[in-house]
Amino acid sequence: MKALLWRDLQLAIRAGGGFGLSLAFFLIVCTLVPFGVGADGGQLSRIAAGILWVGALLSCLLSLDRIFALDHEDGSLDLLATAPLPLEGMVAIKALAHWLTTGLPLVICSPVLGILLHLPGAAYPWLVLSLTVGTPALSMLGAFGAALTVGLRRGGLLLSLLVLPLYVPTLIFGAETVRRGLMGTEVTTPLVFLAGITFATLALVPFAAAAALRVNLR
Amino acid sequence: MTLISVRDLAVARGGLRVIESLDFSLSGGQALVLRGPNGSGKTTLLRTLAGLQPAVAGQIDCPPDSIAYAGHADGLKPALTVSENLSFWASVFGGPAIGPALVAMNLTELTARPAHTLSAGQKRRLGLARLMVTGRPLWLLDEPTVSLDSNSVALFAAMLRAHLAAGGAALVATHIDLGLPEAGLLDLTPYRANLTRRDDRPAGFNEAFA
Amino acid sequence: MSIWEYANPVKFLRASGIVLPWIVAGAALCTVVGLVWGFLTPDDYRQGATVKIVFLHVPAALMAINAWMMMLVASLVWLIRRHHVSALAAKAAAPVGAVMTLIALITGAIWGQPMWGTWWEWDPRLTSFLVLFLFYLGYIALWEAIEDPDSAADLTGLLCLVGSVFAFLSRYAVNFWNQGLHQGASLSVAPGERMSSVYRYPLYVSMLGFFLLFLALVLIRTRTEIRRRRLAALLAREHRA
Numbered sequence: 001m002k003a004l005l006w007r008d009l010q011l012a013i014r015a016g017g018g019f020g021l022s023l024a025f026f027l028i029v030c031t032l033v034p035f036g037v038g039a040d041g042g043q044l045s046r047i048a049a050g051i052l053w054v055g056a057l058l059s060c061l062l063s064l065d066r067i068f069a070l071d072h073e074d075g076s077l078d079l080l081a082t083a084p085l086p087l088e089g090m091v092a093i094k095a096l097a098h099w100l101t102t103g104l105p106l107v108i109c110s111p112v113l114g115i116l117l118h119l120p121g122a123a124y125p126w127l128v129l130s131l132t133v134g135t136p137a138l139s140m141l142g143a144f145g146a147a148l149t150v151g152l153r154r155g156g157l158l159l160s161l162l163v164l165p166l167y168v169p170t171l172i173f174g175a176e177t178v179r180r181g182l183m184g185t186e187v188t189t190p191l192v193f194l195a196g197i198t199f200a201t202l203a204l205v206p207f208a209a210a211a212a213l214r215v216n217l218r
Numbered sequence: 219m220t221l222i223s224v225r226d227l228a229v230a231r232g233g234l235r236v237i238e239s240l241d242f243s244l245s246g247g248q249a250l251v252l253r254g255p256n257g258s259g260k261t262t263l264l265r266t267l268a269g270l271q272p273a274v275a276g277q278i279d280c281p282p283d284s285i286a287y288a289g290h291a292d293g294l295k296p297a298l299t300v301s302e303n304l305s306f307w308a309s310v311f312g313g314p315a316i317g318p319a320l321v322a323m324n325l326t327e328l329t330a331r332p333a334h335t336l337s338a339g340q341k342r343r344l345g346l347a348r349l350m351v352t353g354r355p356l357w358l359l360d361e362p363t364v365s366l367d368s369n370s371v372a373l374f375a376a377m378l379r380a381h382l383a384a385g386g387a388a389l390v391a392t393h394i395d396l397g398l399p400e401a402g403l404l405d406l407t408p409y410r411a412n413l414t415r416r417d418d419r420p421a422g423f424n425e426a427f428a
Numbered sequence: 429m430s431i432w433e434y435a436n437p438v439k440f441l442r443a444s445g446i447v448l449p450w451i452v453a454g455a456a457l458c459t460v461v462g463l464v465w466g467f468l469t470p471d472d473y474r475q476g477a478t479v480k481i482v483f484l485h486v487p488a489a490l491m492a493i494n495a496w497m498m499m500l501v502a503s504l505v506w507l508i509r510r511h512h513v514s515a516l517a518a519k520a521a522a523p524v525g526a527v528m529t530l531i532a533l534i535t536g537a538i539w540g541q542p543m544w545g546t547w548w549e550w551d552p553r554l555t556s557f558l559v560l561f562l563f564y565l566g567y568i569a570l571w572e573a574i575e576d577p578d579s580a581a582d583l584t585g586l587l588c589l590v591g592s593v594f595a596f597l598s599r600y601a602v603n604f605w606n607q608g609l610h611q612g613a614s615l616s617v618a619p620g621e622r623m624s625s626v627y628r629y630p631l632y633v634s635m636l637g638f639f640l641l642f643l644a645l646v647l648i649r650t651r652t653e654i655r656r657r658r659l660a661a662l663l664a665r666e667h668r669a
Contacts, residue, residue, distance in 0.1 A: 003309035007295070007302075014297040075291025079348075082268050082287050083310045144590060148570065148583050158566075158573050162587065165562040166594045169601040176605060190604070197597065208590050215582040218271030233578050233661075234668055413665055423577040426512040427437055427654065428661035 001085060001093055008097035011070075018066065022059040022102045023109060029055040030113040041118045048117035049127065049178035055113070056106045056131060057138060057167055063102050064142035065159050067094050068150040068213065077150075081217055087210040092202070095136075095143040095209075103135035126181030130194060134174040137198040140205045141166045147212035169197055219246050221284060221356045221387045222267065227276035228411065229259060229266040233422025235274055235411035236262055242404055244387045246355065249378065249398055252391040254406035260391040261289070263406070264358045267389070274421040286311075286354040288362060292345030296334030300325055300344055303333055304351055313353030322377045323347040324370075338365040346374055350381075357381065357388040363396070371396070435511035437654050444647050451647065455640035462487075462634025469626050481539045483631055487638035489532035492560060495525025495642060499567070500592045503585035513654065515581035518588065519571050520649030524642055526564035533557055552602045559598045563591045577657065 012019045033051050034044060071077040080090055110131055111124050119127065145163035149155030173194040180187045223243035228235050236259035244250055252260050266273050267280075268287035294303050304316045320326050323343040333341065342365050349357050357378075363371050375397050378388055382400075389404075390396070413425075420426035434440045466483030502518035505511055536554055537547045548554070570587055574580035 003306055007298070007306050010302075011295055011297055073291075074293055074295070075289055076293040076295070078265075078268075078270060078287065078289055078291070079293040079307070080310070081270060082285060084283050084312065085310065148587060149573070151579070152573050155573075158569055161562075161569055162566045165559055165566060165598070166590070168559055169594060169597040172598075172601040172605045193601070193604070205590070208586055212583055212586050215579050215586075218265070218579075232576065232664060234664055413668065420512070423512055423581070423657050424661040424664045426661075427657040428665050 001089060004080070004085070004090065004093050005097055008094060009100060012097070012101040018063060019101055020105075022062045023105050025062050026055050026059040026106055026109065027113065029058060030116055033117070045118035045120050048114060048119040049123055049182060050175050051117055052110055052113060052119070052127060053131075053134075053171055053175040053178070056110065056135065057171055059106055060102055060135065060138045060142065061160055061163065063098065064146050064163065065149070065156045067098050067143050067146040069146070069155065072150045072216075077213070078217060081213070087213055088206040091143055091147065091206045091209040091213065092140075095140045095206075098143065099136050099139040103131075103139050107131045107135060120182055122184065123178050123182040126178045126187060130174045130177040130191065133191065133195050133198055134170050137170050137201040138167060140201045140209075141170075144205050144209040144212065147209040147216065150213065151216045170194065173197065219385075220244070220279075221246060222278065222280040222389075224267070225277045225279075227263075227266075227278065228274040228421070229262050229271075230274045230421035230425075231259060231262045233424035234413065235421050235425070237406060237409045238275070238411040240276070240406075240409045244356070244389060246385040246387055247382050249382055249388045249390065249401040250404050251396070251398075251401050252389060252404050252406065253393075258406045258410065260406065261360055264360050264389065264391060265289070268358050275419065280356065284354055285356045285358060286349050286352040287358045287360075288345060288349055289360045290364070292341050293348070294333045294341055294344060297332060299330055299332050300336070301329040303344060304347060307348045308351035311352040311354065313351040316347075316351050319347040319350035322350060322373065322380070324373055339367060339370055342366055343370055343373070346377070350377065355386045357386065357390075359388060359390045359392070361391060361393075363392060363394055432509070432511065435509075435513050437513055437658070440513050441651060441654060444651060448644065448647050448651075451640055451644045455637055455644045458633055458637030458640055460637075462630055462632075462637045465630035466627075466634055469630060472627075476542075478539060478542050479627070481535050482627065483634045485532060485535040485539060486631060487635040488528045488535065489557065490635060491638050491642045492525055492529040492532050492557065494639075495521050495528060496560065496563070496592070496595070498646075499525065499588050503588040506581055507585045507589075512581075512657075513650065515585065516653040516657065517646060517650045519581075519584070520653055521642075521646045522564055522568050522571070524645045524649070526561060526568065528638075528642070529557055529561045529564060533561065550606055552599075552606055555602045555606070556595075556599045559602070560595055563595050567591065577660070 030051060037043060037047070068077060071080065081087055107128060110127055114124060114127055142163055145159045145166070148162060149159045152158065173190045176190040177187050177194060180190060221244050225241055227240040228238035230236065240263070242250070252263070254260055264287065265271050267278060268285055270287070293307070298306070301316060301320070304319060308314070308316050320329060323346055325343060325347060328336065328340060333344065336344065346362055362374060366374065371394070378396070378398065381388065434443055463483055467480055469480065471477045472479040499518045499521050502514045502521070506515040506518065533554070536557070540549060541547050567584060567587055570584050571580055574583060
């Protein structure tokens with residue numbers, strides 16, 4: 001299992017792995033929004049939490065199709081499926097690798113982009129906390145979407161259509177946490193819901209994703 | 219020791235059975251060459267035996283975690299070096315060290331090369347070397363000699379013979395002569411599925427609706 | 429004799445062929461009676477004539493949700509018992525359910541304009557219907573994208589399963605996110621909130637009509653799908669021979 005995680009991290013970081021692409025995309029989204037809505041600092045600071053969450057979600061989406069597609073093309077997926085490692089475990093590891101190479105960098109960089117968008121000071125801890133809690137669910141659900149579309153030649157667009165509706169609850173509770181933290185109202189409820197969704201996703205979705213992979217392998 | 223025994227097996231491709239009533243068994247030290255025209259279900263049979271797709275009917279008995287499968291693709295990562303690729307599969311399968319496998323397929327001079335710089339034949343040799351590091355006794359090989367030159371075919375045959383001598387077994391779908399006179403022959407032509415017969419358990423949509 | 433016998437395509441075609449004309453006739457009768465009767469009801473003292481769109485809006489919304497439920501059950505039957513007709517019924521229901529959702533959304537917008545002064549409001553109910561519509565689109569797109577019918581049935585079944593959980597979650601998340609303008613359930617069981625019987629009875633008839641309409645459309649589409657699969661199956665057999 002460690003070997004698989006290590007290989008996926010190595011592949012992401014080496015040339016052609018696309019590491020940093022989603023980070024650059026996140027930066028571009030956060031740069032484009034002020035061009036669209038105007039440079040008024042007050043307005044930006046009101047919508048900053050939402051933009052940062054939506055931006056993180058879209059950047060996460062960008063690299064999802066790589067989770068299984070490359071391994072499917074070069075036959076590694078067949079070989080991994082015959083390995084002693086259960087397919088569910090393999091799915092979880094690959095989702096973890098995806099989170100480490102996209103989700104985690106997004107979490108780390110989000111405060112910097114918060115400055116660009118005039119995010120008020122009180123919101124920063126909640127932004128980082130909610131993204132840390134919420135982004136693993138995005139990677140896991142993305143792995144499910146990637147498993148559904150792995151055999152398709154033009155799966156990328158379809159993948160977004162399948163995965164984005166699944167992201168709705170996470171986005172709502174994540175952005176709500178930041179908004180409430182900003183207003184100084186009680187944040188426990190959305191945060192607990194967010195954590196609940198993430199834990200339930202991590203516990204159950206690997207089974208669905210592994211089932212989808214088995215269908216696509218036969 | 220019997221490594222695999224297959225009874226009354228039926229396998230399907232595209233929702234239609236291709237092979238049915240297949241019986242055979244393989245013990246340690248035995249090799250079997252699969253023969254049959256294109257479309258006779260060689261790949262489908264190997265994938266079913268490897269557990270990548272379910273059998274339509276019949277029984278496959280083999281000890282758990284005993285099968286190493288090598289299909290048309292080699293499962294190599296272009297960005298990783300030869301030794302990294304091989305070590306990865308060794309640790310995933312919990313198999314032996316990679317040294318002997320590199321020697322057997324004459325890859326020792328290429329260990330530090332990234333896989334994307336290898337020629338097609340070299341990639342294939344690396345893909346076959348992976349079989350040794352899985353440490354598994356039963357090899358299921360689908361056209362293993364594609365893009366190999368005659369020297370490499372001889373290397374592969376020697377590796378296969380050593381595997382058999384060590385108590386392993388192999389089921390090989392191939393069209394060329396491997397130079398293994400001791401290997402048995404399994405012709406799939408007589409097991410071709412009879413599609414006109416109705417079955418209670420259809421293999422897929424194409425059988426359920428015809 | 430069990431219900432599973434109708435999982436056999438031939439039996440299903442025969443049995444559905446017998447009941448289909450009756451269902452179509454019932455659907456036509458109930459929809460026309462319900463809508464005309466609904467149109468002839470007196471104006472509401474608060475909402476005026478606009479209330480009459482309820483006879484289109486509520487049945488469509490009801491069937492939008494029920495269609496997804498039916499797809500979920502059919503997907504489960506396929507995944508567990510491998511009855512091919514069940515998978516095709518789920519496939520057949522999706523576009524019908526999507527159109528029902530769209531009708532509910534459009535009539536809601538038309539109704540919302542005079543009532544709330546806006547075509548669209550990010551109200552929890554409207555929003556969750558929009559999300560449901562997205563789920564329908566994804567499901568239909570996945571069926572269309574996969575060529576192998578067995579894989580398509582399995583994968584869409586899985587998507588329907590996971591999607592149901594998240595559609596349900598979204599419903600509550602959206603509630604939490606924005607308390608809305610939308611009135612409570614039109615047919616609440618709590619006394620006092622109930623709508624007047626002047627409206628209730630034509631609404632019941634209209635709902636029955638929409639249910640029968642849904643059933644008829646799903647049966648017709650399932651029968652078409654079965655024939656299409658049969659055609660493909662015969663061709664596949666021909667190519668193999």
